Amino acid sequence: MNRIRSIANIIVGICFEMVFAAAIVLWGLVICGVAFLIYR
Amino acid sequence: MILKPQTLDIRIILHFLGKIILGFGMMMVLPVAVSVMFGETVPVVDFAIGLIASISTGVLCILVARLDKHPEMNWMHGMVVVSLGWLVCMVLGAIPLYLSGHWKTFLDACFESMSALATTGLSLVQDLDHLSHGANFWRHLMMFLGGQGIVVVALSFLVKGGAGAFRMYVGEGRDEKILPNVAETAKFIWLVSLVYFVVGTLLLALCGHLSAGLSLREAVFHGACIFMAAFDTGGFSPQSQSIIYYQDGLFEFGTIIVMVWGAINFNLHYAIWNGKRKELWKDIEVRTFVITLGLVTLLAAAALAKGHVYGTIIGLVRRGLYQIISAHTTTGFSTIYSPQFILEWKSLALLAIIVAMGMGASICSTTGGIKMLRIGLIAKAFREDVKRFLMSDSSVVSTKFHHLKDMFLDDKLVRSAALMTIAYVLVYLFGTAAACFAGYPLLESLFESTSAAGNVGLSCGITQVGMPVFLKVVYIIQMWAGRLEFVSVLVLGGFIVSCIRGK
Amino acid sequence: MKRRLGFCLAAVVIFLAMGRLCQxxxxxxLIAEAKLFDGAHVLYGGEVIGEVLRRGDxxxxxxxxxxxxxxVWVPAVLAEKIEHAGSYKCSGDRIRLHGIFHRACPEHGGGLDIHAQDLLVVEPGQQIIEDLDDRKILxxxxLLGVLICLLMVRIxxxxxxxx
Structure with a gap:
């Protein structure tokens, strides 16, 4: 049971880090968007 | 008085050096397997030569320095083993590359090999598009080994954990253990890397096959290579055009995901894998990364948008933001051609990308540069000092920060962070001076030097086969010293001096 | 040789026949003078490397x-002409093409590219036969001998x- 839980934790962890990386892109996208709109 | 190292010191160093070489050399079996899989014959012979040369060197070192008992390794031994080990592995790793005929001189192959091991990504390869799959895989595998640490490789298989092993581990630019035992730590680092290898290769292979249009076999090969280069924030790529080759936004997005994974501290991976997901936004390193990334992106995006360098927002993101993330995570993948940095990017954008390269990402990850923890600590120290001036004399100001656990900011921590930052800046300037001496303009020199010493790998065009030989050597030293965070390199220098002048 | 000459002649004739002002x-x-060439018709040639990456039409x-x-962004019909792409085992087709050059292509995320309008295979690629140097075997x-000796000494x- 413990093993299943730890594997599940790892899978959730990987997905979580993937979302974090996507959020980083989004964060950059927002900044680029603002800069682009200002100087359009 | 400087003491001359004794025979026992040299025997201990040679013994462990031999083990590291053995661990590293054995890895050459993998490119042999890849060559066989792709039906390539000549590379098999090249790698067989490299493999046997490495194993022979390793066995010879162990034979010459036979140790009857297991003596304790001190700090000097650990540091010298690591810095020497990296140099020897550079030479051995360069053998099969040189034999492939795609590197003009053996120094160029050594440059490539050090660039790979130090996860830099600057390359002197010629006609990369016709390089065998085996040699190409080896370039990327060296990044994977160097990123995790070649000592970590040896620790996982050949060296028993202990205080001596910990000293080698620290010498390799890592000062945080994840688990109480250093051998367990090494194994955990490999576990994380291999799990991500499977997930990341699958992700990139799917992007490559379904979106970019690669054939399935090539998609898997490119996926594995690009994963190793991205997760270890290295920046090599199997084709000469870097990421431009794939001509695909989704594939670029996939590489960003892997680069960000690589920029995360292994301790943080450990915490997240154990369900402590809140650590991700509590940690000072991640917070600093998000803030500095925001700032450099703002500078670069403003400069690029104001200069109308890219006419669309998608262009600004795929060519501007991509380069910034690649630089900040010290990867070095590129979606524009090297000369375009100087020819098209505005000065402010170049400044932003140089700052991003210089700062790097997490401690105990595979990134290079000054690193976020140090930047964060220095920023906190500044804030604390300003606070002190604003508050009454009698009040006590203390600052807390969260890095794996809550900690108080003390002067010792700030001192070491500031020293290391100064050391990096000096090395960046040293490389800049060397390139200026060779006749390159200041901005280009600063860009390339920061890229080499910060283990980034973005190039503005200086790194070419025809560059002066002394500059190649300077960059090799910068990559080596930057990856090992100077201390072990300085100890090696001290060791050589004590061998010559000691009594 | 005759065939190669034929290809070259054909290439020249076709490109002259186009009668366009191509540079x-x-x-x-192209990279150094990207601003100058931006939006212009260009003639470009070289070896196709890697793979042909198909994207719909x-x-x-x-x-x-x-x-x-x-x-180079080519219509699928033109891409059909390419039979070999350069790799370790194969030299790629050498082609000449003309098309519109973009410094930062608005259609393809700001990339530097050429949108090909016509393409000609000047010299087809061929298999590269691996050449194993005897000295390497030696x-x-x-080295194998040295290793065996070392291992025997160790034992x-x-x-x-x-x-």
């Missing part, structure tokens, strides 16, 4: 002219230590 450019010139090919490889044999020393 021949190398990849270095179009495809990407990367064409290497000795200095850099540049991405070095390998010597001998271990046995003596046990005694």
């Amino acid at each position: 021949a450019a190398s990849s270095q010139e 179009h495809a990407w090919i990367n064409v290497y002219d000795g200095d850099n490889a540049i991405g 070095v390998l044999a010597v 001998f020393l271990k046995k003596r230590a046990r005694k």
